[in-house]
Amino acid sequence: MELKITRLDNSTQHVEAPDHFGTVMGDHMFVMHYKDGIGWHDAEIKPYENLSLSPAAQILHYGQAIFEGMKAYENNGEIQLFRPNENFERLNRSAKRIAMPTVDVDFMVDALKQLVDIDRAFVPTEEGQALYIRPFMIATEPQVGLDVSHEYQMIIITSPVKSYFRGGLKPIDIYVEQQYVRAVRGGTGFAKVAGNYAGSLIGQQKAADKGCSQAMWLDGVERKYIEEVGSMNIFFKIDGKIITPKLNGSVLPGITRKSVIEILQKQGYTVEERPISIDEVIEAHEKGTLEEIFGTGTAVVIASVGKLVFEDDKEIIVNDKQTGELTQDIYDTLTGIQFGDINDERCHHWIEKI
Ligand code: COI
Numbered sequence: 001m002e003l004k005i006t007r008l009d010n011s012t013q014h015v016e017a018p019d020h021f022g023t024v025m026g027d028h029m030f031v032m033h034y035k036d037g038i039g040w041h042d043a044e045i046k047p048y049e050n051l052s053l054s055p056a057a058q059i060l061h062y063g064q065a066i067f068e069g070m071k072a073y074e075n076n077g078e079i080q081l082f083r084p085n086e087n088f089e090r091l092n093r094s095a096k097r098i099a100m101p102t103v104d105v106d107f108m109v110d111a112l113k114q115l116v117d118i119d120r121a122f123v124p125t126e127e128g129q130a131l132y133i134r135p136f137m138i139a140t141e142p143q144v145g146l147d148v149s150h151e152y153q154m155i156i157i158t159s160p161v162k163s164y165f166r167g168g169l170k171p172i173d174i175y176v177e178q179q180y181v182r183a184v185r186g187g188t189g190f191a192k193v194a195g196n197y198a199g200s201l202i203g204q205q206k207a208a209d210k211g212c213s214q215a216m217w218l219d220g221v222e223r224k225y226i227e228e229v230g231s232m233n234i235f236f237k238i239d240g241k242i243i244t245p246k247l248n249g250s251v252l253p254g255i256t257r258k259s260v261i262e263i264l265q266k267q268g269y270t271v272e273e274r275p276i277s278i279d280e281v282i283e284a285h286e287k288g289t290l291e292e293i294f295g296t297g298t299a300v301v302i303a304s305v306g307k308l309v310f311e312d313d314k315e316i317i318v319n320d321k322q323t324g325e326l327t328q329d330i331y332d333t334l335t336g337i338q339f340g341d342i343n344d345e346r347c348h349h350w351i352e353k354i
């Protein structure tokens with residue numbers, strides 16, 4: 001398919017990333033349309049603008065929407081993407097789960113590279129900052145009857161960002177949500193479906209009320225096993241062992257999660273992917289063997305966790321509220337690869353230059 005490109009006459013020359021994550025957008029966007037019987041068509045990079053949708057568009061009523069999160073990093077004038085194919089492959093798995101059409105991964109990666117190239121001025125050059133990339137697909141057919149849409153739009157927008165949490169790398173506090181659940185097996189938890197995040201916002205609100213940055217979700221059946229946290233997967237270091245909840249169908253298969261496991265394994269660590277209960281974490285804390293907790297995600301990168309807070313205000317302090325050695329090391333290695341300070345060519349082949 002041909003990709004039409006329409007550039008803004010006066011493109012921005014340089015943009016500072018704002019303090020608030022994801023609030024400034026790049027000058028251009030990618031849009032592609034789908035209709036049953038025709039397939040994907042009219043792919044275009046054009047100046048960023050509002051969408052025009054029918055008030056009856058399916059997305060507005062039944063939430064048929066999926067998304068991805070990626071970043072572009074600057075290194076000495078070069079821009080690089082981190083495992084972009086993985087994101088579009090996951091987008092396709094999400095699409096299948098909620099009956100949306102899949103996209104051509106190679107075409108999308110190529111279109112994304114052209115979009116980022118056109119908006120190079122939006123890729124921050126300051127340390128630790130990046131251009132956040134948000135691909136998403138929405139159902140656009142005007143129809144309020146509950147049925148699979150026959151029309152869609154695939155869109156990519158971009159946004160220069162600093163760190164996700166206001167305090168940067170400072171350890172964050174997490175609220176353990178024991179009333180509501182985020183996802184159940186057989187549901188959409190493994191897919192990056194917009195509705196998963198809508199359902200999680202009450203947890204985010206409760207977390208904020210307790211002075212925490214994000215909510216930790218427990219399993220949907222017993223409310224016992226840890227699944228994931230707000231916008232990230234979660235890792236524990238207990239008695240020298242690294243443990244992360246297993247991908248059981250209701251946990252999001254994070255690309256950062258997968259990369260961290262691969263980095264740790266290459267460094268000789270064993271990572272246990274298995275069910276881990278909140279009681280196991282409490283017990284480890286009581287025994288003094290809970291060493292570190294950290295979260296992983298594209299937006300958050302690696303987030304050190306300093307405290308768990310429960311509904312009854314019980315608290316667990318982790319590593320004296322200091323970033324642990326393993327957390328710091330994995331942060332340095334991952335960001336070293338993403339920003340090009342560590343040469344990835346001989347080990348992982350995760351980087352694609354633009
Ligand atoms: C990401 O980490 O890119 C995400 O998509 C999480 C989002 C909820 C901020």
